[in-house]
Amino acid sequence: METPLTPAEPMLWSGWGDPAKAAELPAPVRDLLTELLGVRPPARPAATFGEVRLPPATLPPPVLAALAAVVGDEHVRSDDDARIRHTRGKSTPDLLLMRAGDASDAPDAVVLPGSHDEVAAVLRLCSEHRVAVVPFGGGTSVVGGLVAARRGFTGVIALDLGRLNRLIAVDPVSMLAELEPGLRAPQAEQLLAGHGLTLGHFPQSYEYATLGGFAASRSSGQASAGYGRFDDMVAGLTVATPRGTLEIGRAPRSAAGPDLRQVFLGSEGAFGVITSLRLRVRRAPAVRTYEGWRFATFAEGTAALRRLAQQEGRPPTVLRLSDETETMVGLAKPTELGAAGGDSGCLLVAGFEGSPGDVAHRRELAAAVLAEAGGVHLGPEPGEKWAQGRFSAPYLRDALLAAGATVETLETACFWSNLPRLYDAVRLALLGALGAPLIMCHVSHVYATGASLYFTVVTAQTADPLGQWAAAKRAANEAIVRAGGTISHHHGVGRDHREAYAAEIGDLGGEILRGIKERLDPAGILNPGVLIP
């Protein structure tokens, strides 16, 4: 008998995750905020659910009725609760707006299709009536991926894919599983665990994000060095568009033209709605073990990561290197990793998942490389501590926002030789825009030819925290483009990166996207305002 699927509980409407798991700020963090950053409690308390201002819903009743005729009355929701919970995503600006009671970007209705055919019918209907459609998975976008441009449309619906939550088939010979897009990652892992399988995809949003969202936004998980990125796992897709259905992926790889899977990976709902995914699966690992290494500097640590990524053997499953600031802030006792001088250095977490023999072999390979690169082995404690807290940072953000801090993350990637320049450029831009913020950084995704940089910024809220962050974000985006980085390694483009993305891909890159969009979505109803320059 199968275990029933763990229900997908809704997230806190104004913050992250399960309200019961809300984080308390540890005393040292509270002191740091006050003393170092001058953080003071915000002037106004956060809005309650009842205080949220919702715009009137504008969808004409005949359109609502037509939608209900497709998906069933109970699957078209226009109540305040549904609309508020489908308003925007989970970026810091998104949370600041909700905390201020502003749900002005709410959809007019939430539509929950139960099958591919229902998705296709909804898209046809919305094309006909010029209703904008925002495909909605876990609602975890941090780049403004869930806000449609209303102008020129009759209204906006959120197309919540939560009912498409089945494991359709497992092909143990090909090591493929066919899954529906609305499955949250833990649900998918639960279903696959019944077959002894795993995807191995664990981004920070793991507990709430969905498979469809992973594909549409080219997600990359914390174990990407071992299991690859989500786009690496996608062997096939079924996509509903206003003009019909695409079935893509007959083989692992092909020389039959451009790889059309790659057109929809990263398409953020602007070209179609993914209704089924054929994903590469692995046998669930027998061993999971994480350990810490100390490097004197971020430069030494990144050089060590590079050697691991460029060695012949397979790298660790998880690799994460914190810079000096992130290492210091992440420690309860700042000197605990320290050399004699009290300098904490930089913490590298290496994780290994697999069979006992494979893990032993890779640990040995990695230890040789890391030690030769100047690393000091710290044993399992820092690794296991990281693993325990790996999904908790968004809870901490809620507490920081409540305490009066502005906190947000941003990320980029580039080739190895450019990494120091990109690191400096982003830090300089944030310093210039924010005065004296706390800027932490880590590398968490490595490749033979380059790596990602993930920044966390904390500063005292001004009277206009939205304007404050918008200026910092603009400066960081410009710095990334100028310094030759990509505007996102794993968060996506959404609305927040659209301008920088346009600069990154150039006029003709934009033309390619518009050429595709025009053919698949001639009425332009799919997530308008997102991605496409």
Add this chain to the structure above:
Amino acid sequence: METPLTPAEPMLWSGWGDPAKAAELPAPVRDLLTELLGVRPPARPAATFGEVRLPPATLPPPVLAALAAVVGDEHVRSDDDARIRHTRGKSTPDLLLMRAGDASDAPDAVVLPGSHDEVAAVLRLCSEHRVAVVPFGGGTSVVGGLVAARRGFTGVIALDLGRLNRLIAVDPVSMLAELEPGLRAPQAEQLLAGHGLTLGHFPQSYEYATLGGFAASRSSGQASAGYGRFDDMVAGLTVATPRGTLEIGRAPRSAAGPDLRQVFLGSEGAFGVITSLRLRVRRAPAVRTYEGWRFATFAEGTAALRRLAQQEGRPPTVLRLSDETETMVGLAKPTELGAAGGDSGCLLVAGFEGSPGDVAHRRELAAAVLAEAGGVHLGPEPGEKWAQGRFSAPYLRDALLAAGATVETLETACFWSNLPRLYDAVRLALLGALGAPLIMCHVSHVYATGASLYFTVVTAQTADPLGQWAAAKRAANEAIVRAGGTISHHHGVGRDHREAYAAEIGDLGGEILRGIKERLDPAGILNPGVLIP
């Protein structure tokens, strides 16, 4: 001092490679052809170079003058030699036509640009004058990728990229090299060897194919299990289009929208001309060693390959499994691999390249898997024999054609669970179309989720060998599409697969391609008739 670049000698105009290396048919092969297949010498001898019929060149003199003004007089060639050597590619139908003296698909002129800017200027000029442009690298296409549809155009030029043959830069930190598209693979390896580096890309066309062609056709080399496919190596591209230039690739991987590199990989010159490639490079391996294993049946052998591809550790660098027929034909003494009963079984070649330690580790891993899967170790001889002859099959084809045999190859790929069905379907289609041909097959590219199938077909030429093969090819293409394979794993689409490709990607897949084409090449001059349905 750098060694001067080995010059790119032209290929035999009517066949493969260096005329001095022409193969003689071994006596047992000659006997096999006569006795088993009833092959008889062709009624007519092959045309001499002087007998080739060239159509008149139709490009108006002002257009030729304008092209010469861009690239220089000496780089616009309209002589017979240049035109004949840029007529079509190297498929068997291509060779049959040339052997019959038919150069009706010759371009009007061959244009040899010397820089990106010259390529861009030529494309603008040709758009203005409606001149079709066939980008031409090594001229090794076997899918009709080098024949432009003339209708509606003022004329056709072959854009030979041979002068773009520089190693522009090496980035040893990122392990990237920037190279020009007209470099033949051995030239690129020669330049990289000066830095202790290699691409590790060795398709059968290695000696003549170019880097630009590898990218434009999604080439896959014999060492793909170790070094990956060519598309895996492409970190960045510069592409000239009639509407301007694209620079793509700022990071190994990105979540900033669809991966635009993937739009040009496999685009076969229909979207733009690749003028520079940033490629992942590796340290040249200290050890290269190849060995043979015997499996009783193709099914057992493919199961073993699958286990190797799905194990945790890295697979061998080269993996190739011949079916029973290919194994038997490939052996001088058919029983030399045989079990007691005289059955030759199936030969698997496993090759290992890397450092001594890495090779030793991977050999051990592979040996354990292969032995457990029923393989019998045959030692190095069959492996080294394969390695010595790895680029010689096209020479043998010339000899077979001259002897009166029709011989051609075709290939596909699918997921593992579908492989037996696809194998049977293609064989059945070829048997139905050709009567009693010799059909050999091997698997030479493996992935965790699937593999390629590469068929070689030999039969007695009829009076109409072109019609004979066209019927067989049509049957095979239809069988591949019906059985769920991709129409090409590494040869590409060209003209020969265009119909099957249309069926594979569906109407909306074609719409995506047309949408891109329309934006980048509004006059439709780029390789018209190729790829796009």
